[in-house]
Amino acid sequence: MEEVKLMKGNEAIAEAAIRCGCDGYFGYPITPQSEVLETLMVLEPWKKTGMVVLQAESETASINMVYGGAGCGKRVMTSSSSPGISLMQEGLSYIAGAELPCVVVNVTRGGPGLGTIQPSQSDYFQTVKGGGHGDYKLITLAPASVQEMADHLCLAFDLAFKYRNPVMVLSDGLIGQMMEKVQLPDYQPRLTNEQIREKYPWATLGKKGRDKQNVITSLELVSEEMEKVNNRLQQKYREVEANEVRYETFLCDDADYLLVAFGSSARICQKSVELLREEGIKVGLFRPITLYPYPVSQIHEYAKQVKGMLSVEMNAGQMVEDVRLAVNGLVPVEFYGRYGGMIPTPEEIVKALKEKLMA
Amino acid sequence: MTLQEIIQPENKVYGKTPLLTDTPMHYCPGCSHGVVHKLIAEVIEEMGIQDITIGIAPVGCAVFAYNYIDIDWQEAAHGRAPALATAVNRLLPESCVFTYQGDGDLAAIGTAETIHACNRGENIAIFFINNGIYGMTGGQMAPTTIEGMVTSTSPEGRDVMLEGYPLKISNLLTILDGTCYVTRQAVHTPATVVRAKKAIRKAFENTLAKKGTSVVEFVSTCNSGWKMSPHQANQWMAEHMFKAYPLGDLKDQ
Numbered sequence A: 001m002e003e004v005k006l007m008k009g010n011e012a013i014a015e016a017a018i019r020c021g022c023d024g025y026f027g028y029p030i031t032p033q034s035e036v037l038e039t040l041m042v043l044e045p046w047k048k049t050g051m052v053v054l055q056a057e058s059e060t061a062s063i064n065m066v067y068g069g070a071g072c073g074k075r076v077m078t079s080s081s082s083p084g085i086s087l088m089q090e091g092l093s094y095i096a097g098a099e100l101p102c103v104v105v106n107v108t109r110g111g112p113g114l115g116t117i118q119p120s121q122s123d124y125f126q127t128v129k130g131g132g133h134g135d136y137k138l139i140t141l142a143p144a145s146v147q148e149m150a151d152h153l154c155l156a157f158d159l160a161f162k163y164r165n166p167v168m169v170l171s172d173g174l175i176g177q178m179m180e181k182v183q184l185p186d187y188q189p190r191l192t193n194e195q196i197r198e199k200y201p202w203a204t205l206g207k208k209g210r211d212k213q214n215v216i217t218s219l220e221l222v223s224e225e226m227e228k229v230n231n232r233l234q235q236k237y238r239e240v241e242a243n244e245v246r247y248e249t250f251l252c253d254d255a256d257y258l259l260v261a262f263g264s265s266a267r268i269c270q271k272s273v274e275l276l277r278e279e280g281i282k283v284g285l286f287r288p289i290t291l292y293p294y295p296v297s298q299i300h301e302y303a304k305q306v307k308g309m310l311s312v313e314m315n316a317g318q319m320v321e322d323v324r325l326a327v328n329g330l331v332p333v334e335f336y337g338r339y340g341g342m343i344p345t346p347e348e349i350v351k352a353l354k355e356k357l358m359a
Numbered sequence B: 001m002t003l004q005e006i007i008q009p010e011n012k013v014y015g016k017t018p019l020l021t022d023t024p025m026h027y028c029p030g031c032s033h034g035v036v037h038k039l040i041a042e043v044i045e046e047m048g049i050q051d052i053t054i055g056i057a058p059v060g061c062a063v064f065a066y067n068y069i070d071i072d073w074q075e076a077a078h079g080r081a082p083a084l085a086t087a088v089n090r091l092l093p094e095s096c097v098f099t100y101q102g103d104g105d106l107a108a109i110g111t112a113e114t115i116h117a118c119n120r121g122e123n124i125a126i127f128f129i130n131n132g133i134y135g136m137t138g139g140q141m142a143p144t145t146i147e148g149m150v151t152s153t154s155p156e157g158r159d160v161m162l163e164g165y166p167l168k169i170s171n172l173l174t175i176l177d178g179t180c181y182v183t184r185q186a187v188h189t190p191a192t193v194v195r196a197k198k199a200i201r202k203a204f205e206n207t208l209a210k211k212g213t214s215v216v217e218f219v220s221t222c223n224s225g226w227k228m229s230p231h232q233a234n235q236w237m238a239e240h241m242f243k244a245y246p247l248g249d250l251k252d253q
């Protein structure tokens, strides 16, 4: 039976984790996402589903615990906010290199440095352009509601295991802290070790029943071989790009102008679209749900029918680069953003669209 | 007697454990890593725990440990083996998890992970190769490098006023309530090898009995890094390293 509850985005992450058969959560407190760990500690899932919850000594430890758990074929995750996610970058690169599945939630705050605890989207580059070392990609989901925090967490685990790749849920302090109605997913049982042995023959659960040892590693010193490893990764990324693009459109079909925004910004832009439509200006909203893979061809198609696009972000202009790459010069692409923890108002966005694209 | 008559099962007095693979080891002749690998493999076989044992390899000369001992392994980032082991142990409580780490890995970059895994009393064994140097990267100073010791980054010898003191991390780990067994061993003579093997066995037994964290330090040679012959390195270790790192049990509960 599905339950509807009123809760914070961070709480929804914790609830959804338990319900979608998560085996282990490892995390370190940081505002504005500490409620994830706090909620888990109150819910005590180890008594109900056997899920392990551990407060680690740092985000470095958290992500490496995630590596260890993922290497055993377990559904493991961590969550943090920007400075903590920075500490995890080496580990994420290792996880991507060793082709392990895991979920990482970033409830982004404003930076750089210690910055602010207020919401921001300034970790877009870090998430989709690399962050850690080497040629790897994080499949990235950008929830825009508390409901999507829960939905995307479960989807993230499915994608992580489908592609044996780390998946980032890139949220922000606004969605993490706000309360909304959520329909929680049904309980899904955790896999037994026997089921894991069958489903994930690469997992290190001990050699029992196998002639060959399993080794989880990202090391390959022979360049010719390391190039092949990279080729395999690139092939996987092409597959992800072909199959996993997700996006949402709002009044785009007859639009003369498009707002392009993800997560919290998209929620605000929806209101801006309504205000502009009231004035008779035909504006639509294009919301990428996956930031990697990016909806390149879909945005390109819209570029053929609109006069211009405005990328609206809570940062100094990051995703706008991907919008421009997708549009490829067909129409002007402008940017409007607030940063450092500031949140744009719908009216500001209306004004920006008029000034930057209609003047 | 012909050679064929001698090579009979009943005449066999010593053999290689099948858990040691036939992959030629990349270790320098005279290095302690190979001996410790062999002892760990032998103990795993003798205890019959190869099906439930998971090793966590470090970044350091032992990064390829998984090529030599035929069990499941995970290769960690530099210093993070105890974090991996923590998760593996907690998610697979019936397994036998150990880390294998050098002194740079365990006592410099991974100090926090080491101390916190030990302090939580994770049911794991930590095998710690203290060769007083960064072997893999070509012989730089380690946290454990003893006073006056010449390395590529302490060419005039370690000056403790400048570079700090050799870190006696095992002593530090004894005061943590989560450790049940901390011992310091060596593998440079037949007698020390026998004692070291007993220590490895005890560490695994503690792990299976869920007694907490066991730490076995091996004061080791790195004759290449130390720029000595294997024989000189053994002598130098006994003369100098054992003064800073005396052998024996530091804690046994």
Ligand SMILES: Cc1ncc(C[n+]2csc(CCOP(=O)(O)OP(=O)(O)O)c2C)c(N)n1
Pocket (backbone or CB within 6 Å): B059, B060, B061, B062, B078, B101, B102, B103, B104, B105, B106, B129, B131, B133, B134, B135, B136, B137, B142, B222
């Ligand atoms: C994050 C990171 N920093 C530095 C290195 C380079 N590095 C590889 S091994 C090593 C030192 C290994 O020394 P130790 O742990 O004492 O092992 P040994 O080789 O002596 O057995 C260093 C610094 C690395 N691989 N990763």
Ligand SMILES: [Mg+2]
Pocket (backbone or CB within 6 Å): B102, B103, B104, B129, B130, B131, B132, B133, B134, B135, B142
């Ligand atoms: Mg060393």
